[in-house]
Amino acid sequence: MEKNYMHPMLNIAIRAVRKGGNLLIQKYDLQKNISILDKKKNDYFINNTINIVQNKMIEIILKSYPDHFIVSQYKINKTFIKKKNIWIINPIDGIDNFKKNLPYFSTSIAIKIKNNTVISVIYDPFKNELFTAIKGKGAQLNGYRIRCSEIHNFSISSVAINDKIHMNKKLSLLYLKIINLLILQKVKFRCTGSPTLDLAYIANGRFDCLLHCNFTPCFFLAGKLQLKESGALICDINGGSNYLESGVALIGNYKFLRIIQKKIQDFL
Numbered sequence: 001m002e003k004n005y006m007h008p009m010l011n012i013a014i015r016a017v018r019k020g021g022n023l024l025i026q027k028y029d030l031q032k033n034i035s036i037l038d039k040k041k042n043d044y045f046i047n048n049t050i051n052i053v054q055n056k057m058i059e060i061i062l063k064s065y066p067d068h069f070i071v072s073q074y075k076i077n078k079t080f081i082k083k084k085n086i087w088i089i090n091p092i093d094g095i096d097n098f099k100k101n102l103p104y105f106s107t108s109i110a111i112k113i114k115n116n117t118v119i120s121v122i123y124d125p126f127k128n129e130l131f132t133a134i135k136g137k138g139a140q141l142n143g144y145r146i147r148c149s150e151i152h153n154f155s156i157s158s159v160a161i162n163d164k165i166h167m168n169k170k171l172s173l174l175y176l177k178i179i180n181l182l183i184l185q186k187v188k189f190r191c192t193g194s195p196t197l198d199l200a201y202i203a204n205g206r207f208d209c210l211l212h213c214n215f216t217p218c219f220f221l222a223g224k225l226q227l228k229e230s231g232a233l234i235c236d237i238n239g240g241s242n243y244l245e246s247g248v249a250l251i252g253n254y255k256f257l258r259i260i261q262k263k264i265q266d267f268l
Helices: 009-033 040-065 076-081 093-101 170-183 195-203 217-230 254-267
Strands: 070-074 086-094 104-114 117-122 129-134 140-141 145-146 160-161 188-190 209-213 233-235 248-252
Touching: 009 040, 009 086, 009 093, 009 104, 009 117, 009 129, 009 145, 009 209, 040 070, 040 086, 040 104, 076 188, 086 195, 086 217, 104 195, 104 217, 117 195, 117 217, 129 195, 140 217, 160 195, 170 188, 170 209, 170 248, 170 254, 195 209, 195 217, 195 248, 195 254, 217 233, 233 254, 248 254
Parallel strands: 070 086, 160 188, 160 209
Antiparallel strands: 086 104, 104 117, 117 129, 129 140, 140 145, 209 248, 233 248
């Protein structure tokens, strides 16, 4: 068992995501008493939950690092790009799951120093699973080193997909064509509703590949460092690095990505 918890900023990030995750669990139990049909009451409850979790995470970070800059998915300030030390927090990833009382969501933090992502923390409060990564020092799950899957066989692979296909028509058609291609290869699909946890699962080898589209680059950072430190890769459908521009990304181990890219090129 390896421990990377000696890094002071990592310790604070862990404290913040754990506190945020514990608050989500408390609110999750209360959520069960609100009818999903009562939209007004539901929206108020969700917004209030996000604010409470977000503010508590910010409070914990600023208590130790008052001069650092914090960006939240629900509180964006574009001037953060010019800052030296940036904490990018996501109070809840998988908000639709939370609304539907599905226990699959997470809270996460990525820390950038001089424009380099150096620390990543993703926390699943239901399973008490803490995914951490430090640049150049590998990725861990609850203190144990993790690596991405080595599977590169379609018939025994699990591929995660996201449900954000409400995009421009051309990109939607491309995404659906790729899914159809993988269906023909008898791939087993998973659509979880929490992209950040999907990335952590790629890093841990639970998923062999992730076909992702239409994501927000800033809040992809926590998962991206986990991928890099676990040996996984991220690329566009041609094997290049233009996945942000193209809108579709392939994520997984090198051998599997090469096989998928070859199939896509032959198919398209």
